Amino acid sequence: MTKRKGSWRGAVVALALGTALTGRAFAGEEDDLQRQIDTQKSSVVDLERLDELKAVGDEIALLRSWLDEAWNLRAKHEYDQVRDVLDRALKQEDLIRAKIIVSKLRAQEQRHEAALKDLNNRIARTRKALQDTVDKKKAIERTNS
Amino acid sequence: MLAVGAACATPPKPRELEVYDVLRQNNQARLPDISKRSPDLVAEAERRSGAAHDEWQSNDLDECRANALLAQIKLKTAIALYDQDQLKAQIQSLSSQESHAQEELAGLSKDLASEQEKLALLQKYVDARKTAEADKAQAMTEQQKAQAEQEKLSQQLAAEQKIATAQLAMRTADTVEAAQYAKADYTAATDLLAKAQSALKASDFTSAQAAADAAKRSADLAAAAAKPQYEQAEESSQNKARNEALARDAPTIPGVKVRIDPRGDLQRLVIVVPELFTKREPNIAAGHDMVLDGIAGLLKKYPNYPVQVIGYTDNRGRSTELIALSAARAQAVYSALAERGVDTKRLMVSGLGGEEPFTDNRSSAGRAKNNRVEIVFLYH
DSSP states (O other): OHHHHHHHHHHHHHHHHHHHHHHHHHHHHHHHHHHHHHHHHHHHHHHHHHOTTOOOHHHHHHHHHHHHHHHHHHHTTOHHHHHHHHHHHHHHHHHHHHHHHHHHHHHHHHHHHHHHHHHHHHHHHHHHHHHHHHHHHHHHHHHHO | OHHHHHHHSOOOOOHHHHHHHHHHHHTTTTHHHHHHHOHHHHHHHHHHHHHHHHHHHTTOHHHHHHHHHHHHHHHHHHHHHHHHHHHHHHHHHHHHHHHHHHHHHHHHHHHHHHHHHHHHHHHHHHHHHHHHHHHHHHHHHHHHHHHHHHHHHHHHHHHHHHHHHHHHHHHHHHHTTHHHHSHHHHHHHHHHHHHHHHHHHTTOHHHHHHHHHHHHHHHHHHHHHHHHHHHHHHHHHHHHHHHHHHHHHGGGSTTOEEEEOOBTTBEEEEEEEESOSOTTOOSOOTTOHHHHHHHHHHHHHSTTSOEEEEEEOOSOSOHHHHHHHHHHHHHHHHHHHHHTTOOGGGEEEEEOTTSSOSSOSSSHHHHHHHSEEEEEEEEO
8 A cells, every 4th residue: 555655656746847847948948939030020120120122011911910929929839830820920031131132222223224224325415415516616717717 | 324424524624734725826836846856855745745635634643634734844844944045135136246246337427426526527617617707807897998088098198288388388378478569369369268177177188188289279379469569569679678778788898988969869978088089090009808809708798780980089180090090090900900800890990080089188188188089789
């Protein structure tokens, strides 16, 4: 009886220990996911600052909604889903960065195009002025020859 | 059966998958290039979309949405990276074009500046030439104006000179009293000279010259016409004055007596020189140089008069001897005068002996006075 009683006690202790260890593991994962969510949220702020041309507002809004979803899932202890959402959010961040670069490059391209257009206009004007000057010079030479 | 059928039917395509399909369709043409740029991303997107389609068909919609979203993200990222490359290339191309355009613009600007400078120089040259031509024209105009002024001045001077010449001719005519002796010509000359002066004042130099010329001619004519009469009158007047002067000068000779002794039209100024000779001597006694010098001086002062040197004696003796003696004595005086430089051509020597006694021969004093030589100036 004592042996059986001691065996039960051991089982209870083991269960309690297991429960305690499992709870500590859950708590650690939850904190880790929270840190990841917080990190990504701060990244969103950085991305918004980088998006000077406001070219990726929709994508950032989508990212924010996913981070909120991850936060809610974390609260429901749906950690696998949280990790999926966070993984997707990381890839969305990469996409947003790529798109911000594209928007900046496009703006740069437009500036170059405008500059080139301006140069071409100036070339056309200068060429016309040159032709006018040559014509005027020839006319004066003809008149005074 | 219906419930089973309903459960087995394909649900509507989730929006995430629909969006992916549209995205892929819209980039279908450049998908090979995008795939070439990011093969891993495109392959992952394709894999995820394939899974999503399978999950949609098997009605596993949550997984379908998750894979469709990931497929979207991968494909969008691949597209963005491809766009980056394209834009970079485009920017590089644009930069290159800009550089070329800037070079071209710089070249054109340089050419334009050069041509404008040439044009400015040409314009400057043309302006300078126009200015020079204008200056030349102005100079010519001024030169012509100056020539006209000079011509006018020359005409004026010529007119003034001709008027002066005419005035001189008038003064010349005045010297022969043409106003008196050639009245018509002189009056015409006066009128013409006045006309010339009026024309000169009116700057009508041609008329002034013509009138002055005519005035000179008339004045010359008047002078020429008046001259003989004037000279005649003047000579008469001068002779009279000279005769009077002679009459004044003759008595100043010491030791002589002077008298005027007219005979007919002829006037005679007689200078009686007594006591030059002693007794019957034909030669001049010594000590009479003073009187002979005086007579010689008078003859030289009045060189145009014909002069007689006449010897006289008293009445004692034979007439022929007395005449010879008187002639010898006159000759002696003639010689003495010739020695003193008197032009002898005008002297006429004669001896009249005892004729025409100066005083009574009864006394010795009277006879001494009659032994004389007379210097006679003849004139009208």
